[in-house]
Amino acid sequence: MKIGFVGLGDMGLPMAQCLLAAGHDVVAWNRSPTPLATLAAKGAIAAASPAEVMEKAAIIGICVSSHDVVETIAFGADGLFSAPTIKARAIADFSTGAADASRIFAERAAKLGVAWVDAPVSGGVEAAQKGELIVFAGGTAEGINALGPLLDAVSARVTHMGASGSGQVTKICNQMIVAANVIAIAETTAFARKAGVDVAALAPALAGGFADSAPLRIFGPRMATRTFTPRLGAIELMRKDVGLAQSLAAEIGADVPLTDAARAVYDRAGEHLSVSPEADLSALVCLYEDAIAHSDEGEPK
Template sequence: MRVGFVGLGDMGLPMARRLLAAGYEVIAWNRSPAPLATLAAEGATAATTPAQVMAEAELVGLCLSSHEAVATIAFGADGLFSAPTIKAQAIADFSTGAADATRDFARRAAAQGIAWIDAPVSGGVAAAETGALIVFAGGTEAGLKALEPLFAAVSARVTHMGGSGSGQVTKICNQMIVAANVIAIAETTAFARKAGVDVTALAPALAGGFADSAPLRIFGPRMARQTFKPRLGAIGLMRKDAELVQDLASQIGADVPLIDAARAVYDRVEAHPDLSFDSDLSALVRLYEDEIAILDEGFDP
């Protein structure tokens, strides 16, 4: 089986590598050439356009930065659906985006006889590297069945949440918790340091208690040491996800004051001299610790 993959960013590249490790022929495309060249050197075929991926692969995975990017890559010029002949039977969209956009993608794909499953993931780069991602899936049972080989290579668990768009809503729920949690960890790290606690011992001390979480175990030590590379998640993407929560909350009449507050913190990054939306989430601690000497000699947020 030949599997296609489009989008080789922080998450997409290790996911595509998992497909190679599982023994699949992989044809991939990426907007910037360097990650594509890296994957090609490891055995993948480098496509010249997304349309080529759609024409040559039986299953296709997407991992892009937003639903706007997905719309362009799928339905724009030289996009997936511009292929004169289409071999693909089903598409797994691992990107995080708006549920209403996803429903539109699924309708347009179904009109051409192709299943579109929204399949956003959780677990971060480490889980992508080990094939242990958690998938929240929305769409048809038949589409999920067709995509089982792809899901098996990149994930530890797939939960079918309902019809098209329900995977995206579930991911947004996930991000509501994570977006607030990462800020809480940054605030706590700065607070503890100023109070005289050895912050490098903080995350291990809290392990197993009610405050413990995967973000604390991953980002807590990085914030304590102010080590922000390699990037494990961009601030800008979390800000985008907070905005998705706010947009959906407005549509359904939900109150999300904690996310409103978190979004305001993420917005502060734009004016900070040491940070950008491309910085790792761990670098959020710099919002609270400007007077603290940079501990990592290779500091580069």
């Protein structure tokens, strides 16, 4: 099957590579040329625009940074639905965005005969490379079934969470937990180092106990050694996702004090001299270790 893929960033590129590895013909587009050239070197067709992807592919995956970018790629000039011939019958949006935006996208796509499934993912870059992502799907069962070859190649599990938008709500729940967890790991790593513990042994020591988690296993060792590359998750994207949680909480009247506190930390990270918004989540440890260093020097935290 010829499968389209739009968005070849930290997650999208390995996902598209998994499609090639599964034996599919892949037609892809990306805003910047280098990842597209990398994928083309492995056998993919490099499209000149998202519209060309729509003309050539039976099903399509999108993986970009926000629902605003999704809207431009799907419905803007030279976007998917600007194609003179709409070949694709179903689209999986793997991006993380607002649930109400996904519902609107689904309605617009349905009028043009295309099933739109919000299918945000969890598992990080490593799971994307292995084709073992966890997918939270919102939309019709028929749409999800149509996307089977694509979903099978990139994921270990797909859970149909309900109607359009429900996949995004589930991903927001996921991010609320992860956002707070990564901050706790950064704070704990700095605390343990200050207390004289070998922080390189911390994550292995906690493995299997109640404090264990995938973020601890992934980011704990990186924080211990202050290893921030290659990037496995960007601070600014997590900040964006926490903002989505806050917006939805305000809309439905939910109390999310821990999420609000996490947002304050991510805001502070964006203003920190040694931590850029584009930095890996592991760099959050700098907020706490730099504060300890300043305290030791008699400066304000």
